[in-house]
Amino acid sequence: MATIITAKNVQECIRELNTISTSEIKSDDLSLGLYATDASLYQIHPLAVAIPSCEADLINIIQIANKYNVPVLPRGSATSLAGQTTNQALIIDFTKYFDKILDINAKEQYAIVHPGVVRDQLNAAVKDIGLHFAPDPATTSRATIGGMIANNSSGTKSIKYGKTIDHVLGLKVLLMDGTILELGELSPDQYEAKCQQTDREGEIYRSFRKIIFEHSIAIEAAYPKVMRRVNGYPLDEFVHTNRWNLAKIFAGSEGSLGIILQAKVNLEPIPKYKAAFTVHYDDRMAAIREVNKMIAFDPAAIEMLDFNVFEQSVKNNMTKSLHQRLITGTPQATLSVEFFCLSQDELDQRIADFANWLKNNSAAYAYPILRTAAELDDSWALRKNGLGLLMGDPAGRKPIPFIEDQAIPLEHLADYIQEVLDLCKKYGVETILYAHASVGVLHVRPSLDMTSQSDIELMKIISDDVFHLVKKYKGAWSGEHGDGRNRGPRLKDFLAMKCTNVLKM
Numbered sequence: 001m002a003t004i005i006t007a008k009n010v011q012e013c014i015r016e017l018n019t020i021s022t023s024e025i026k027s028d029d030l031s032l033g034l035y036a037t038d039a040s041l042y043q044i045h046p047l048a049v050a051i052p053s054c055e056a057d058l059i060n061i062i063q064i065a066n067k068y069n070v071p072v073l074p075r076g077s078a079t080s081l082a083g084q085t086t087n088q089a090l091i092i093d094f095t096k097y098f099d100k101i102l103d104i105n106a107k108e109q110y111a112i113v114h115p116g117v118v119r120d121q122l123n124a125a126v127k128d129i130g131l132h133f134a135p136d137p138a139t140t141s142r143a144t145i146g147g148m149i150a151n152n153s154s155g156t157k158s159i160k161y162g163k164t165i166d167h168v169l170g171l172k173v174l175l176m177d178g179t180i181l182e183l184g185e186l187s188p189d190q191y192e193a194k195c196q197q198t199d200r201e202g203e204i205y206r207s208f209r210k211i212i213f214e215h216s217i218a219i220e221a222a223y224p225k226v227m228r229r230v231n232g233y234p235l236d237e238f239v240h241t242n243r244w245n246l247a248k249i250f251a252g253s254e255g256s257l258g259i260i261l262q263a264k265v266n267l268e269p270i271p272k273y274k275a276a277f278t279v280h281y282d283d284r285m286a287a288i289r290e291v292n293k294m295i296a297f298d299p300a301a302i303e304m305l306d307f308n309v310f311e312q313s314v315k316n317n318m319t320k321s322l323h324q325r326l327i328t329g330t331p332q333a334t335l336s337v338e339f340f341c342l343s344q345d346e347l348d349q350r351i352a353d354f355a356n357w358l359k360n361n362s363a364a365y366a367y368p369i370l371r372t373a374a375e376l377d378d379s380w381a382l383r384k385n386g387l388g389l390l391m392g393d394p395a396g397r398k399p400i401p402f403i404e405d406q407a408i409p410l411e412h413l414a415d416y417i418q419e420v421l422d423l424c425k426k427y428g429v430e431t432i433l434y435a436h437a438s439v440g441v442l443h444v445r446p447s448l449d450m451t452s453q454s455d456i457e458l459m460k461i462i463s464d465d466v467f468h469l470v471k472k473y474k475g476a477w478s479g480e481h482g483d484g485r486n487r488g489p490r491l492k493d494f495l496a497m498k499c500t501n502v503l504k505m
């Protein structure tokens with residue numbers, strides 16, 4: 001049954017929250033306006049905003065919110081693209097006070113952090129010991145570890161490093177009933193011991209095990225076989241192993257299971273021997289068709305950019321010189337193919353093999369190689385700035401994220417993209433393509449004007465059509481940016497249709 005939020009409840013809740021003098025509570029129009037948006041399409045004024053200064057205050061805030069039936073929504077830097085951090089709720093902002101790195105263990109390669117620690121802040125702190133927190137969304141300068149875990153974020157190097165879930169070792173979490181759990185990997189005996197507990201923790205461990213045991217066949221059938229699935233809860237993580245870590249169920253939970261208070265995360269050695277090719281094509285589809293063959297060379301990344309970015313980068317003052325250094329001629333698309341190796345000899349061999357393959361097998365017309373750190377930084381700067389350039393136009397149609405996040409098995413990627421391009425063309429809509437070709441997550445953004453009612457209708461039609469294509473090609477409905485308000489409503493439909501043969505409720 002839906003909870004009814006009354007204005008009186010909200011007012012009384014805010015009044016009581018304001019008695020907590022050591023944290024910040026905001027309910028003025030300016031603050032509510034500031035917290036009404038994230039990086040998505042949505043704008044929804046929250047009921048109030050709490051900025052807790054410590055764990056004790058946070059627990060107090062949750063108790064008060066519960067007392068008045070006010071929903072809560074945890075928030076990091078609000079860079080979510082699917083509306084995860086917009087709602088009529090009490091927003092809890094972790095960026096101001098929950099921003100400390102609590103422990104770094106160089107020998108065992110882990111760090112323990114508050115949820116509001118920014119990804120680049122953590123990496124700056126561990127750089128001198130030769131380590132890094134590997135998941136790299138394009139927003140590393142502001143994405144928080146809490147937000148990355150709850151969105152199960154990943155980035156350009158996911159083919160090598162996986163998603164955030166693969167780097168979560170343990171979590172301390174606060175549930176909405178006030179229970180605090182310390183979650184980490186357990187052996188079957190340790191898990192059984194937790195199940196024997198008579199408290200709330202024991203009940204949670206038992207009921208979670210029941211869900212997995214009773215539905216493992218349905219889970220196996222319903223979850224698409226692509227590494228980059230982030231839609232729904234990662235129940236499939238528990239089907240093929242008997243060493244369970246309940247911290248992993250928070251990956252991709254988007255704030256729906258509880259609040260992350262602390263995270264123990266894995267750190268990887270910083271790769272020393274690196275190089276990247278910028279492979280140029282005069283046809284976008286030719287580039288996409290070659291991705292599946294390039295995987296055999298074990299790249300750390302294959303990232304695509306298309307002509308839409310280059311048309312902007314060649315004339316924008318900020319990127320003009322980057323463009324001139326990196327781009328040869330006027331490509332329709334480039335693939336940046338990066339290699340990480342353990343020695344210089346291995347890297348030289350990989351470069352030679354790949355160059356030889358390109359020469360004899362590829363449709364590419366140029367493939368300059370980048371070897372120095374400065375050259376590699378340039379390449380990523382063009383990639384990171386590219387999208388911003390396209391979004392900068394203040395009026396008219398611009399590339400909108402709503403079918404940008406599907407993960408498609410690589411063997412079907414080219415066919416899927418061709419069908420998406422054809423249907424957008426049918427509706428007279430231009431598209432840009434970019435990002436993580438290596439893992440089948442090409443961000444497709446149709447250009448639409450969100451102030452035009454007819455374009456809003458077109459958005460819904462295109463979204464419906466693409467939903468059917470994703471099912472046809474056995475992809476994931478969200479491969480990176482999460483469900484949120486945007487993709488959440490289709491989740492049941494997406495999973496249910498795959499379960500019908502095995503799951504009878």
Ligand SMILES: Cc1cc2nc3c(=O)[nH]c(=O)nc-3n(C[C@H](O)[C@H](O)[C@H](O)COP(=O)(O)OP(=O)(O)OC[C@H]3O[C@@H](n4cnc5c(N)ncnc54)[C@H](O)[C@@H]3O)c2cc1C
Binds near residue numbers: 139146156254258480
């Ligand atoms: C230009 C651009 C490029 C992007 N590129 C990528 C990319 O390459 N890869 C990628 O994966 N994503 C990408 N994103 C999406 C986004 O940046 C990432 O998902 C990022 O990790 C979110 O971090 P955040 O701190 O902004 O989290 P928020 O947006 O603040 O929150 C994300 C989710 O986490 C929950 N949450 C936050 N803190 C807590 C907590 N303490 N406890 C429980 N739940 C919590 C929130 O409720 C929300 O559901 C991009 C976004 C933009 C705008």
